[in-house]
Each structure stands twice: as structure tokens, then as C-alpha cells.
Amino acid sequence: MRAWFVFTARDARDLLLSLLPTAFALWISAHLVTGVQYESPFWLLASAAVLAVGDLLVRPLLGPLSAAVGPLVTVVIGVAVQLLLLHTALTAVPGLDLRSLNALWQVYLWTGLVGVAVRWLVGSNDSRWVVRGLLRRRPRDPGTARPPGLLVVQVDGLSMPLLQFGLHSGTLTTIARWVRRGTHVAEGWRAQLPSTTPASQAGFLHGTTEEIPAFRWWDPELRRVLVANRPADAAVIERRAVEAARAAGRRGLLADDGASIGNLFSGQAGHAHLVVSTSRAGGSGRPYLRYVARPFVLGRSLILTLGEIVKEFYQGWQQRVRRVEPRIARRGWYVLLRALTNALLRDLNVALVAQELADGRAVVFVDFLDYDEVAHHAGVARPEALDALAGIDRVLQTLADVAAVAPRDYRVVVVSDHGQAQGPTFEQLGGRSFKDVVADLLDAEGPTHPVVATAAGEEMRGRVDVLVREFAPHAKSERVSARHEEEEPAAGRDAVVVATSGCTALLSVPDAPSGRIDLAEFDRRWPALVPGLLATPGVGFVAGYREDEVVVLGAQGERDLGSGRVRGTDPLEALGPRAASDLLRVMRFGNAPALYVHSTVEPVTGEVHAFEEQVGSHGGLGGGQNEAVLVHPAEWKVDEDLRDRSVPGEAPLVGAATVHEQLVRWMQQVGLRP
Incomplete structure (x- = not known):
């Protein structure tokens, strides 16, 4: 020492x-x-x-x-x-x-x-000022042996096509330097349906993505809607993931002296900070000391936060003046959420990671939401989204520099949980929200049937809720994120629950034991619903159950996912050869919806139409949503037996659970896990 x-x-x-x-x-x-x-x-x-x-x-x-x-x-x-x-x-x-x-x-x-x-x-x-005390330490003598360590940085929402663009455009200078010098290799992996943060993070941290059909869904066991960025709901999701992992003989990725920072789930880490599923009132303040005790650091972050608010107003105004399309209104809570994400919380996360690296944690896993949050509202490759991405890239260099003087020999892995697709929203396309369309179709053949809808809430709201819980122990913080979702009245008979997640919508029937019913029952109770959805602009396909089989219906044909039989035009033809298996997997979940609705995917542009007000969205198939990123040290090879070769000419890692398995194997290679 x-x-x-x-x-x-x-x-x-x-x-x-x-x-x-x-x-x-x-x-x-x-x-x-x-x-x-x-x-x-x-x-x-x-x-x-x-x-x-x-x-x-x-x-x-x-x-x-x-x-x-x-x-x-x-x-x-x-x-x-x-x-x-x-x-x-x-x-x-x-x-x-x-x-x-x-x-x-x-x-x-x-x-x-x-x-x-x-x-x-x-x-x-950038955030170097936050950790400048650590950065002034001299790197250790290369001959000095240090135990191994692993730092995993999740760049939320980064797709492989955008990574490739960023390497050429100068947006991702740190990653480009690593790749060109040969210290790291960048490759894509396939994010299965649903292409959402809760599914992928459960996969990364616990090795399972089962029973997570979307970002929000009707849960037949709890008889309510689960929303992954609500602390109480995230705790339920993680508890189930831990139970599934234990049943398969696995432990959380961070179970061995790990630290989880800014994530939805803890990964069974002994040190969890700003984690949604384990957010608590109080706890030790020591990890936050480096951030708040250094002169001007907190003041700097607050000034940058105010600067982000001004920047957002200007950039939103610029989109309107230049008539950029597609675009959405950028106001309300999002303005503050962007400011917190790109300034204060980014600096805080950097300080927390630096502290855990300095303390020598074996494995540290951190999630940066900056790009994902901006891209939802501004667009996937718009200047403000790329600026947020460049900010995360600078953070990568800062963290790598901290790792160089840490007590462990940390290797850095960068991973994304999914990509994003862009396009006009469903409401912009047809002039009505998806909830209103469903309500009108339910009313077409008889008396009014209530629709219980869970509307979109920004992913970042859950992290702000956690921030409140961490720093204001007596605040009613659980209401912070919950109040941004539409109210969920008790679902009585003949109710249909509509839960939207990006370009997907899950329709469940609470009075059915499992929340789902047969297509024939839909035709009997609501005969206008399925045909009406298929005739609505922006709806690409509807998946449901016909007896024991999963059937995908399109405007001009249908496909039986069990037998592979197609009548007319295959609704999944434009979505690639892996779409059918992805969809069948989700529809076999115990908490799968009665109807799974997916927007159209434009064949040339790859544009999708989110059922919530988002220009950039994810959760479904197509347009870069499933093309996630893995940047790993060059000496750590991806094991060939983990690659999926079911599609000729392709051999990617498929699914976040497979990425988890690869991370565990790398940890075993260097002695971080027996």
C-alpha cells in the first residue's frame, strides 16, 4: 500500500x-x-x-x-x-x-x-474533476502484481450500427482508440424480445430473462401491473430472478464482493448504490463522500444541471424551427430528468464507481442512462443524443484512468442492453392514442368495457425516485414514479389491461386465470377488437392463442409459431429469421399477455411507431432495437460454444443470459470466480 x-x-x-x-x-x-x-x-x-x-x-x-x-x-x-x-x-x-x-x-x-x-x-x-484526487496517483509499477478486477459499464440504448457510426464520426473517441490499438474488440450481440432494460439487466446480472415480457405488464399472480422502474416492482422482479437463478445453480454476477451502481437490479451485490430494486432510506454516506466533500464539485454539478435545462430548451426550439421530423413535444418532467441524467447523476455515478474501484471491489457494474433518455425524446442519432453519447465516452476514459491506479488490475467491458429504433409515434401516425383505439374497438359491439392503461413513464423517473429515497429518508418517494403512470383502477369483469412498452403493447384480461384467453373467446366477447387492430395504420401484427398454439396475425396473412405454417403473407417476414423464436419464447411465459401487439416496421428505413410518446423507442423487433453492443478486452475471447449459428452466416451471442454466461467464464479465467 x-x-x-x-x-x-x-x-x-x-x-x-x-x-x-x-x-x-x-x-x-x-x-x-x-x-x-x-x-x-x-x-x-x-x-x-x-x-x-x-x-x-x-x-x-x-x-x-x-x-x-x-x-x-x-x-x-x-x-x-x-x-x-x-x-x-x-x-x-x-x-x-x-x-x-x-x-x-x-x-x-x-x-x-x-x-x-x-x-x-x-x-x-467531463467528470474528471470529480475524481481528480484519484487521477493524480501514479500508476503502479507494471511489475507489481495486482489481483484481477472487472468493471462493466452499461451504455443504455446503444446499438451496434450507432457504435459503428460513432467510431467513424469522432463521437466515441475512447472506444475507437481502444479498438484501433487492439486492446479491445467491439462486436454485436442480439437482444431478444423484449428489448428492454429490465430483461437485459436481469440477464446480465442473474443469467435469466424469463417471465419479463416487457417494461410494464399485467402480473396475474399479483393481480396488478408491474412497472420495472418502480422500486417495489423492481424488487419483485429481482426476487423472482434470484429464485430462478438459484434453481439453476447460479449466483448473481456481483455476488462475490461486487458493487452495483445506478442499475435497476443489484445482482446480489454487497454494495449497491442508487439501485432501484434495493433502494432504501438511509444507509452509509461514505461512498458519496468523494462527491460532496471536494471543493466546488457539487456546485459544478448543479451548475451543469442548470446548463442542461437551458440546452434542452434551446435544442427543442431548434427542432421546431428547423421542422425536424419526426419529433415530439419536449417539455414537462423530461427537461429536469435530462438535466439530472446528463449532469448531476452522471457525476455522482462516476464518483461512486471511482470509490468502489479505489476500495478494490472485485466486480463493479454501472449503468449510464444518458444517451437512452435523450434519444427517446430527441431521436436516435440527433445531435443532442450524440452529444450525450460522447459524454459517456469521456466518462469511459475517466473510469479507465481511475482503474489504472486502483488496487486491482481492472479490465473494462462495455455492454449495451438493447438498441433503439426511430419513427413517428403511433398517435402521430393515426391521430389517436393506442389506448383510445382499443377503447373504441371494445365499445363497437356493445356496452362500454373499461380499459385499464399503464401509460409510458420515462425510465429515468425510477432512478430519480431512488435518489429521493437515498437522500430524503422520510419522503413518500414511492409516489414519485408511480404518480407519473396513469391510475390503475380495479380491473373488473370484461376489463382489458393495456400496457405499452415502446413499439409493443400487451393486452391482458384480468378475469381470466392467467390474464390471457383464446382468440376464439376474443371473437365472442369483443369481435371487433382483433380485426380492428389489424386494420389500424401503425399496427404490424397481433399475436394470440388458438387452442394451445401461438398464432401471429397480420393484415394479409397469419403464421402458426408452433408448426411454422403460414397462410397468406407471413406477418414476421420482414423482421428477420430470429423473430419467430423470440416471439414464441415470450408468448410461452406464464405472465404473457392475451394479445401481443407490435407496430409496423418500415422495410427501408427501419422506422417503428411507439405506442407511447417517444421518437426513439425499444422493446420490440426491428430498426436496431435488437442489435446490442459488447466491447471486451482483446485477450478475452468469446467462447465459440456460446455463439448461435442457427441462422446461416451469423454467429452472435443471443440473449442477455448468454452474455452473463460469457462474463462469468471470463471471471473464472482470471480467478474472480471459482
């Missing part, structure tokens, strides 16, 4: 260079704030040195305290310490004069703002 604390001439030089940006920011602040005077710029440099030394002295003292209190108290203490250090730096230096506490607040804010502006001008406006 001595190598971590040896102070050399190089360290002294790096320390001096690190003081210059702070001194410059203080110099600007001194000119802008009435109540601060200085005799010479030298004293500003001395003040920056006092801040740096105070940070080094105070943080070790705060460690034991933050371990005993919750995150909220840690934040309060951290901000108080920052202000106290700044006050000391501005009053203890003889050539400086601070005349009021009001001036102290102004200096704090202006110094943070100037720091953000300077880093933006020099092109380094």
Missing part, C-alpha cells in the same frame, strides 16, 4: 498545475463579487493551495463520520465543510480580504461557474 502515498517531484508538479484552474476561477470571482479584495494574484494561488491542503486534511476525518450517517447528512456536512474551507482560504491568507458571508456564497458559485466555463473552452468538460 506504500506506493499509494509516495510523494514525488512529479506529484508536486501535478499539484501545482491543479492549483492554477482554481486560482484563475478565484481571480475571476474576485472581480465579479463585491466584498472580496486581493493584493496580488500570488495570494489567490496561495488561497487555492489552502483549499487543496484543507481538502487533503479534512477528508480522512470525514470518512468515519460519513460511514456512520446517511447520504443526506453526508451531503449537508460536505457542503458545510466546502464553505468552511473556502472561508478559511479567503481569510487565512494575508493578501486577501473577505468582507461578508454573502460574498462567500457568491464566490463559491462564481468559482464553480468559471471552472465549468474554462473546462468547456478547453474541451474537457
Whole structure:
């Protein structure tokens, strides 16, 4: 451990260079704030040195305290310490004069703002500042043996086609550098239906994607709709995944001294932060200390968050002025959610990962939602979405640099959970929401039949809910995400539950024991429903049950998934050779819907039509949704027996559970798992 604390001439030089940006920011602040005077710029440099030394002295003292209190108290203490250090730096230096506490607040804010502006001008406006203390540590001697470690970074929503574009366009400079230097290999893997985060993360972390038919669905066991980004529902989903994994003799990917950060599920990690399924009130504040105790870090993140709000208003206005199509209204909660995702939560996740790497966790798994959230609203390859993607790429380099000085020899794997497809929404196409279309068709042949609909809520809302639960223990935070979903009245007889997930919609019948009924029963009870759906613009196919077989119906034909028999035009013909097996697998789940509705997929553009208000969407088939990404160290080969060769000329990994198996095998190769 001595190598971590040896102070050399190089360290002294790096320390001096690190003081210059702070001194410059203080110099600007001194000119802008009435109540601060200085005799010479030298004293500003001395003040920056006092801040740096105070940070080094105070943080070790705060460690034991933050371990005993919750995150909220840690934040309060951290901000108080920052202000106290700044006050000391501005009053203890003889050539400086601070005349009021009001001036102290102004200096704090202006110094943070100037720091953000300077880093933006020099092109380094990323999260390195959050972990700069770690980055100043010298890399270990290559001859020094370190135990192995694994860092898995999930880039939510990144498709293989977009990765290839990013390598050429300069958007993904870090990954491009890794691939071109030969340290990493980038390849695609197929995200099975449903192409959603809960299914893929359950696969990555627990090795199973069973019984997860969508992002939200009617659960016949609980007699209610499950929504994966609600903490209580995520806990149910993970508990079932753990039980299925144990039955198959598996443990969670993070069960051996692992850390789960910013994910839907914990993966049985002993250290879980901002995880939806295990969100709790309170807990240790120590992992958050690096983020809140360093001077200006929290203030910088808050300023960047406000900047993202301004940027979103401008970019949304630009889409309207330029008449970009397709587009949706970008307002309401999304504006705040984007700001939190791309600024404050990104920095917080980086700080938490850095802390776990510094503590030597065997395996760390983190999810960055930045790109996925922006692409839903702006478009898959629009400038703002690519900017979010570039921000994650910069974070990758920061985390790789932290890993280089960590106590373990970490290998970095980058994986995406699914891709995204773009297109006008279903409502833009036909002028009515999918819920309204279903309601009208149910009413066509008789009295009104209630429709219980679960409308779209941004994935990020669940993460904000977790943030509230972590930092405000007494808040009724479970309502934060729940209130953004439509109300779910009790489903009585003849009710049909409609749960939309991207370009798919799941229709269930609660008065049936399993939530599903035969197509013949649909024809008897609601004869206009299925024919009406198939005649509606934007609906590609409807899958249901005919006796014991799963049948896919299209406007011009049908396909029996069991026998493969096709009458007329095959509804799945344009979706590729793996579509039938994907759909049959989901329709065999115990919680599968009575009707599975999928939007049309444009044959040339690959555009889909989301049943919720999203320009970029996922959850179904086609348009890049299933073309996920795996970037792994070049010396770690993908095992040939895991590749699927059922389609001539193709040999990808198929399914997140297979990616889990490959990760486990790599861990076994380096001794991270017996």
C-alpha cells in the first residue's frame, strides 16, 4: 500500500498545475463579487493551495463520520465543510480580504461557474474533476502484481450500427482508440424480445430473462401491473430472478464482493448504490463522500444541471424551427430528468464507481442512462443524443484512468442492453392514442368495457425516485414514479389491461386465470377488437392463442409459431429469421399477455411507431432495437460454444443470459470466480 502515498517531484508538479484552474476561477470571482479584495494574484494561488491542503486534511476525518450517517447528512456536512474551507482560504491568507458571508456564497458559485466555463473552452468538460484526487496517483509499477478486477459499464440504448457510426464520426473517441490499438474488440450481440432494460439487466446480472415480457405488464399472480422502474416492482422482479437463478445453480454476477451502481437490479451485490430494486432510506454516506466533500464539485454539478435545462430548451426550439421530423413535444418532467441524467447523476455515478474501484471491489457494474433518455425524446442519432453519447465516452476514459491506479488490475467491458429504433409515434401516425383505439374497438359491439392503461413513464423517473429515497429518508418517494403512470383502477369483469412498452403493447384480461384467453373467446366477447387492430395504420401484427398454439396475425396473412405454417403473407417476414423464436419464447411465459401487439416496421428505413410518446423507442423487433453492443478486452475471447449459428452466416451471442454466461467464464479465467 506504500506506493499509494509516495510523494514525488512529479506529484508536486501535478499539484501545482491543479492549483492554477482554481486560482484563475478565484481571480475571476474576485472581480465579479463585491466584498472580496486581493493584493496580488500570488495570494489567490496561495488561497487555492489552502483549499487543496484543507481538502487533503479534512477528508480522512470525514470518512468515519460519513460511514456512520446517511447520504443526506453526508451531503449537508460536505457542503458545510466546502464553505468552511473556502472561508478559511479567503481569510487565512494575508493578501486577501473577505468582507461578508454573502460574498462567500457568491464566490463559491462564481468559482464553480468559471471552472465549468474554462473546462468547456478547453474541451474537457467531463467528470474528471470529480475524481481528480484519484487521477493524480501514479500508476503502479507494471511489475507489481495486482489481483484481477472487472468493471462493466452499461451504455443504455446503444446499438451496434450507432457504435459503428460513432467510431467513424469522432463521437466515441475512447472506444475507437481502444479498438484501433487492439486492446479491445467491439462486436454485436442480439437482444431478444423484449428489448428492454429490465430483461437485459436481469440477464446480465442473474443469467435469466424469463417471465419479463416487457417494461410494464399485467402480473396475474399479483393481480396488478408491474412497472420495472418502480422500486417495489423492481424488487419483485429481482426476487423472482434470484429464485430462478438459484434453481439453476447460479449466483448473481456481483455476488462475490461486487458493487452495483445506478442499475435497476443489484445482482446480489454487497454494495449497491442508487439501485432501484434495493433502494432504501438511509444507509452509509461514505461512498458519496468523494462527491460532496471536494471543493466546488457539487456546485459544478448543479451548475451543469442548470446548463442542461437551458440546452434542452434551446435544442427543442431548434427542432421546431428547423421542422425536424419526426419529433415530439419536449417539455414537462423530461427537461429536469435530462438535466439530472446528463449532469448531476452522471457525476455522482462516476464518483461512486471511482470509490468502489479505489476500495478494490472485485466486480463493479454501472449503468449510464444518458444517451437512452435523450434519444427517446430527441431521436436516435440527433445531435443532442450524440452529444450525450460522447459524454459517456469521456466518462469511459475517466473510469479507465481511475482503474489504472486502483488496487486491482481492472479490465473494462462495455455492454449495451438493447438498441433503439426511430419513427413517428403511433398517435402521430393515426391521430389517436393506442389506448383510445382499443377503447373504441371494445365499445363497437356493445356496452362500454373499461380499459385499464399503464401509460409510458420515462425510465429515468425510477432512478430519480431512488435518489429521493437515498437522500430524503422520510419522503413518500414511492409516489414519485408511480404518480407519473396513469391510475390503475380495479380491473373488473370484461376489463382489458393495456400496457405499452415502446413499439409493443400487451393486452391482458384480468378475469381470466392467467390474464390471457383464446382468440376464439376474443371473437365472442369483443369481435371487433382483433380485426380492428389489424386494420389500424401503425399496427404490424397481433399475436394470440388458438387452442394451445401461438398464432401471429397480420393484415394479409397469419403464421402458426408452433408448426411454422403460414397462410397468406407471413406477418414476421420482414423482421428477420430470429423473430419467430423470440416471439414464441415470450408468448410461452406464464405472465404473457392475451394479445401481443407490435407496430409496423418500415422495410427501408427501419422506422417503428411507439405506442407511447417517444421518437426513439425499444422493446420490440426491428430498426436496431435488437442489435446490442459488447466491447471486451482483446485477450478475452468469446467462447465459440456460446455463439448461435442457427441462422446461416451469423454467429452472435443471443440473449442477455448468454452474455452473463460469457462474463462469468471470463471471471473464472482470471480467478474472480471459482
